[in-house]
Amino acid sequence: xxxxxxxxxxxxxxxxxxxxxxxxxxxxxxxxxxxxxxxxxxxxxxxxxxxxxxxxxxxxxxxxxxxxxxxxxxxxxxxxxxxxxxxxxxxxxxxxxxxxxxxxxxxxxxxxxxxxxxxxxxxxxxxxxxxxxxxxxxxxxxxxxxxxxxxxxxxxxxxxxxxxxxxxxxxxxxxxxxxxxxxxxxxxxxxxxxxxxxxxxxxxxxxxxxxxxxxxxxxxxxxxxxxxxxxxxxxxxxxxxxxxxxxxxxxxxxxxxxxxxxxxxxxxxxxxxxxxxxxxxxxxxxxxxxxxxxxxxxxxxxxxxxxxxxxxxxxxxxxxxxxxxxxxxxxxxxxxxxxx
Amino acid sequence: xxxxxxxxxxxxxxxxxxxxxxxxxxxxxxxxxxxxxxxxxxxxxxxxxxxxxxxxxxxxxxxxxxxxxxxxxxxxxxxxxxxxxxxxxxxxxxxxxxxxxxxxxxxxxxxxxxxxxxxxxxxxxxxxxxxxxxxxxxxxxxxxxxxxxxxxxxxxxxxxxxxxxxxxxxxxxxxxxxxxxxxxxxxxxxxxxxxxxxxxxxxxxxxxxxxxxxxxxxxxxxxxxxxxxxxxxxxxxxxxxxxxxxxxxxxxxxxxxxxxxxxxxxxxxxxxxxxxxxxxxxxxxxxxxxxxxxxxxxxxxxxxxxxxxxxxxxxxxxxxxxxxxxxxxxxxxxxxxxxx
Numbered sequence: 160x161x162x163x164x165x166x167x168x169x170x171x172x173x174x175x176x177x178x179x180x181x182x183x184x185x186x187x188x189x190x191x192x193x194x195x196x197x198x199x200x201x202x203x204x205x206x207x208x209x210x211x212x213x214x215x216x217x218x219x220x221x222x223x224x225x226x227x228x229x230x231x232x233x234x235x236x237x238x239x240x241x242x243x244x245x246x247x248x249x250x251x252x253x254x255x256x257x258x259x260x261x262x263x264x265x266x267x268x269x270x271x272x273x274x275x276x277x278x279x280x281x282x283x284x285x286x287x288x289x290x291x292x293x294x295x296x297x298x299x300x301x302x303x304x305x306x307x308x309x310x311x312x313x314x315x316x317x318x319x320x321x322x323x324x325x326x327x328x329x330x331x332x333x334x335x336x337x338x339x340x341x342x343x344x345x346x347x348x349x350x351x352x353x354x355x356x357x358x359x360x361x362x363x364x365x366x367x368x369x370x371x372x373x374x375x376x377x378x379x380x381x382x383x384x385x386x387x388x389x390x391x392x393x394x395x396x397x398x399x400x401x402x403x404x405x406x407x408x409x410x411x412x413x414x415x416x417x418x419x420x421x422x423x424x425x426x427x428x429x430x431x432x433x434x435x436x437x438x439x440x441x442x443x444x445x446x447x448x449x450x451x452x453x454x455x456x457x458x459x460x461x462x463x464x465x466x467x468x469x470x471x472x473x474x475x476x477x478x479x480x481x482x483x484x485x486x487x488x489x490x491x492x493x494x495x496x497x498x499x
Numbered sequence: 500x501x502x503x504x505x506x507x508x509x510x511x512x513x514x515x516x517x518x519x520x521x522x523x524x525x526x527x528x529x530x531x532x533x534x535x536x537x538x539x540x541x542x543x544x545x546x547x548x549x550x551x552x553x554x555x556x557x558x559x560x561x562x563x564x565x566x567x568x569x570x571x572x573x574x575x576x577x578x579x580x581x582x583x584x585x586x587x588x589x590x591x592x593x594x595x596x597x598x599x600x601x602x603x604x605x606x607x608x609x610x611x612x613x614x615x616x617x618x619x620x621x622x623x624x625x626x627x628x629x630x631x632x633x634x635x636x637x638x639x640x641x642x643x644x645x646x647x648x649x650x651x652x653x654x655x656x657x658x659x660x661x662x663x664x665x666x667x668x669x670x671x672x673x674x675x676x677x678x679x680x681x682x683x684x685x686x687x688x689x690x691x692x693x694x695x696x697x698x699x700x701x702x703x704x705x706x707x708x709x710x711x712x713x714x715x716x717x718x719x720x721x722x723x724x725x726x727x728x729x730x731x732x733x734x735x736x737x738x739x740x741x742x743x744x745x746x747x748x749x750x751x752x753x754x755x756x757x758x759x760x761x762x763x764x765x766x767x768x769x770x771x772x773x774x775x776x777x778x779x780x781x782x783x784x785x786x787x788x789x790x791x792x793x794x795x796x797x798x799x800x801x802x803x804x805x806x807x808x809x810x811x812x813x814x815x816x817x818x819x820x821x822x823x824x825x826x827x828x829x830x831x832x833x834x835x836x837x838x839x
Contacts, residue, residue, distance in 0.1 A: 172619075174634055179521050181625075184633040225561045279512075281621065283634065285521075293524035294514055294623065 162320040163198035165216035167298045167330040169280045170226045171195030178285050179292050194230045197326035197438050200475055202266045204442035213267040219299055220276030234265040271309045275299020298330035317348040321449045324353045338364035355441055365399045375406040388413050411462050420494035423458035425466040435475030436465040459489040502660040505538030505556035507638045507670040509620045510566045518625050519632050534570045537666035537778050540815055542606045544782035549602050555609040560616030574605040611649045615639020638670035657688040661789045664693045678704035695781055705739045715746040728753050751802050760834040763798035765806040775815030776805040799829040
């Protein structure tokens with residue numbers, strides 16, 4: 160199974176309004192709510208790809224209870240058909256022909272209950288333009304005892320994990336070196352670990368030598384001071400990450416790894432909502448790692464999934480038909496060893 | 500006791516942000532949540548004035564459960580000190596010297612549980628300017644059985660009520676003549692009834708001859724087609740309301756009643772947030788009616804309470820010191836009978 164850690168889970172609300180006008184009153188015409196926070200989004204995509212996933216992190220209060228109910232609804236009620244094979248078993252298909260298995264797999268709730276209230280995030284979508292205004296609550300104050308409970312739960316879960324993703328912001332009360340601590344535990348347990356956060360938690364986490372980080376241009380620039388992708392990505396690797404997959408937004412991804420350097424790009428720029436595209440990329444990278452795919456195939460999958468997420472009418476979901484159509488059309492360019 | 504009916508209760512969230520910028524992402528720096536919907540706001544003020552209040556209407560789902568918890572927190576844990584006297588007993592103090600009793604009285608939850616989720620409202624406050632952007636969910640779809648349960652509960656509660664306020668918008672599923680039905684029941688039971696709503700529910704409700712309505716300028720104009728206060732207020736009375744108390748915003752109130760016509764104005768215009776000022780005025784009018792105050796004293800109280808609500812740093816609460824200071828300074832002008 161793949162483990163995702165979301166320390167600052169969220170109940171994600173989406174409000175549709177005809178147009179957001181500051182200082183006016185708005186009647187919300189459409190609304191939806193779903194479990195959120197980056198690691199939960201990653202788990203949703205992994206589940207759709209057929210990978211059994213366990214989510215941990217914190218949840219509490221009335222919003223935490225709603226989040227956990229919605230999370231339970233995500234999982235298929237019946238175990239997946241054994242005839243579809245074991246998606247966790249490594250295999251190495253031909254490049255460009257390897258969509259992940261399609262029977263959804265369960266997402267198991269291993270969240271640690273906290274006294275505080277899980278935060279809400281509100282995405283206000285202008286129906287006319289599709290533009291989104293985001294309001295994010297800060298999250299509950301997590302106590303030292305609750306953090307200790309999370310560490311215990313995490314160690315237990317690592318024992319059964321094929322890979323782990325550490326995702327998103329830290330809630331109030333959690334020390335800035337928290338991800339570094341979780342990276343070290345994963346490395347001690349021999350579980351490949353991907354870190355997807357930003358700012359000081361990313362800087363500290365990298366020094367603990369995660370297998371992968373997946374920063375976007377802003378996160379890389381904040382970390383390294385450079386907006387030149389190759390320079391910034393290499394700098395990030397020197398800081399301790401074994402592999403750095405830099406998101407170049409609509410231009411795809413740049414991967415600087417111990418095995419080589421690749422650039423992967425979608426066949427064309429696509430219009431749509433980039434919300435959740437990064438989380439889909441993380442799911443693509445981790446599922447590819449667990450399945451033993453080559454770097455080019457992992458990157459194809461990550462780029463096809465994130466592009467299919469931008470194309471989806473529902474923010475954060477991916478359009479499966481678009482994904483399967485895009486997968487063989489993602490362009491991969493290997494940089495000559497001299498360029499490393 | 501005073502009964503308030505809120506068919507579309509709400510969990511009211513207030514988010515503080517440095518500045519609301521459309522299409523940007525915002526970290527909420529301060530937040531609060533409290534039970535809302537006009538009738539619940541009226542009950543909160545009545546409780547602060549020492550009047551026992553029972554609230555009914557609908558609540559459901561996870562947000563409904565939070566609303567009811569917060570509502571329970573509103574009530575004093577101990578019964579009020581019998582030494583403070585009976586605030587429900589009519590008495591007629593000198594004009595200008597009659598602040599209501601100050602020991603808070605309990606608010607009793609008699610809400611009817613529905614299957615749908617109580618709506619949230621979100622007030623996003625720009626900390627720089629104090630301006631508020633409002634987002635209102637539509638509310639749960641109420642079924643015919645749930646409406647029938649509300650009618651039964653309402654009839655029972657009317658038997659013990661000294662006055663009733665019918666407040667706010669209708670949730671989806673409730674027929675537009677719902678308030679007219681509730682007005683007729685109150686009149687049959689001999690309980691004075693105040694209707695505070697807008698649009699078609701107000702138009703239908705007035706035809707059932709409520710004792711009082713308390714429209715603002717926009718609601719009056721929508722009802723009568725006129726923005727001239729005296730003309731519009733008299734027209735509203737001709738449509739069936741026994742008394743019409745028109746809110747003139749910062750200029751106070753115009754009361755056209757069977758006993759006379761009065762205009763009441765605060766001593767000065769005040770800066771602040773008008774949210775909830777109308778609900779405080781309803782609480783002032785109803786408490787004054789139950790206490791047997793004269794029209795001028797009821798209007799003094801309503802204007803002082805609504806002005807003290809605008810002045811309060813917390814939207815919807817009233818500043819008690821300001822209220823007591825303002826009360827004797829509200830100006831009352833009686834129109835000559837010829838002007839009726």
